[in-house]
Amino acid sequence: MLVGQLSGAFFVPGYQRGYRWGQHEVEALLDDVLMSDGEYYLQPIVVKQLDGGRWELIDGQQRLTTLYLILRYIQGHLPMAQVDYSIEYETRPMSADYLDALDPERSQDNIDFFHLFQAAEVIRDWFEGADDPTLRAVNVYQALASRVHLIWYEAPADLDERTLFARLNIGRIPLTDGELVKAVLLSRVQRPEEVAAQWDIIERDLRHPELWSFLTGRPDPIATHISLLLDTLAGGPIGPTRPLFHTFETLRNRIEAGSPETTWEAVLDLHSLISAWFDDHDLVHKIGFLVSAGLRVSSLVEPAQTMTGTELNDYLDDEIRSRLDLTADDLTDLSYRADKAQISRLLLLVNTETLRRRPDAAGRYSFASHASRNWSLEHIDAQSAEPLVTAAQWTEWLHRHGDALEALPEVDPDERSALITDIQDALGDGAGELTGAAFRSLEERVLSMFASAVADSEDATHAVTNLALLAFGDNAVLSNAKFEVKRREILRLDRQGSFIPPATRNVFLKYYTGADAQQVHFWSPQDRDAYMEEILELVQPYLTEEPAGA
Helix, strand or coil: CEHHHCCEEEEECCCCCCCCCCHHHHHHHHHHHHHCCCCEEEEEEEEEECHHHCEEEEECHHHHHHHHHHHHHHHHHCCCCCCCEEEEECCCCHHHHHHHHCCHHHCCCCHHHHHHHHHHHHHHHHHHCCCCHHHHHHHHHHHHHHCEEEEEEECCCCCCHHHHHHHHHCCCCCHHHHHHHHHHHHCCCCCHHHHHHHHHHHHHHHCCHHHHHHHHCCCCCCCCCCHHHHHHHHCCCCHHHCCCCHHHHHHHHHHHHCCHHHHHHHHHHHHHHHHHHHHCHHHHHHHHHHHHCCCCCHHHHHHHCCCCHHHHHHHHHHHHHHHHCCCHHHHHHCECCCCHHHHHHHHHHHHHHHHHCCHHHHCCCCHHHHHCCCCEEEECCCCCCCCCCCHHHHHHHHHHHHHHHHHCCCCCHHHHHHHHHHHHHHHCCCCCCCCHHHHHHHHHHHHHHHHCCCCCCHHHHCEHHHEEEECCCCCHHHHCCCHHHHHHHHHHHHHCCCCCCHHHHHHHCCCCCCHHHCCCCCCCHHHHHHHHHHHHHHHHHHCCCCCCCC
């Protein structure tokens, strides 16, 4: 929106402080307007529609008030100049009148009057410091009327304005940096329409959930996706220590001090680079794993720009090896109780490598699905149902395992029949709630019958060979189920289209077990050995060498 087209009644609510711009801010705004060449964009104002056609001014009070004072000064030199908007302040209603009067005798009445009067004096001195104040007024008015824009952002009607104001003032509205860089860039480049179209194409590309999660490890894109590229180009601190508007100020200086086309070419080059990574079957899996494991993709940009394809692959292998930080002996010694984080990274790598190694058969790993779920490290075959503490949990556990007992081979049929009957009697006719004592007695018999088919130990239960990545959240019943119950649930979820990591699916389909050791219903030592062989095969390139003499 051109400043000259701005109209309406604006209301500044009481939760905001009053006008506080000083000489530096006022003169900077005037200089920007005067020096603008072609279309020029000021920082955004954020508004919300009120009853009666008024606008609540959530952000931009300082800019809008200063522009009002500038236009009022220009009217003194150019009577035809129009000021088609008004500003009302909830805290000090008389400030609206003072904007027009600017009485020096009342400038000390309150702090708002003082700052308004001081800003008006700065504006007067700035215009009258020119050789021809009237000509300067003409030039500024022409700029405001024909090429200087305000970015207009209308907040949704159902959004709480106080919350939005707070977020804006701690720099958490992603609109700011990206849109401000765009405004400065479009005001400087020779072909703004072409750059704007390219900007929109990049923004649309980055909205692809798979690309976004590959680059960030997050499911929820920020409002301005291209900010990821802009932040990378700007560099500087990351996280909470990053200064407010760091990206905007850094790139603005580059645009204004050098060639805006050069800055935009850097954005295009970065977009091309990450798109090439995403389209490469090896790179998308290696980089995607590293990002999911905590690496920032921006840290790869600089080294990648000077590397050949082979050198980049070797560099990524070293990064994966460093994050995995395991020897072959370490891997076999990992335990669920002591090494959960390391096992989680290992199994994520197993899953991404499973698809990276079979590009024709299985496509690529879904980092969007991975990022949108809460993952747990689950036992393939549970040792007990000890964490279950409610009658509803006990009931569901018995239902699931009672069904699974029907398919369990190589157990005494009379014992199985008796146990199933006792389970049905306990679940029964609803005459009374299942007690803890009754559940524990049945649980012990169920686990004993499953254990009769396979030798087990506590160490084996918590080893890597009995662990998989599952996205079942807080489903305690399934988390503490025996293999046959989990296998059935995995198949059901898979049929429904749920995202099951490929290695997890392979485990429950007995993909790794040789034909001579195949049985469907329990997780045997042969299954575990075959699973470990596959894990070692997949992660061997990323294991650390054993120390000399070890």
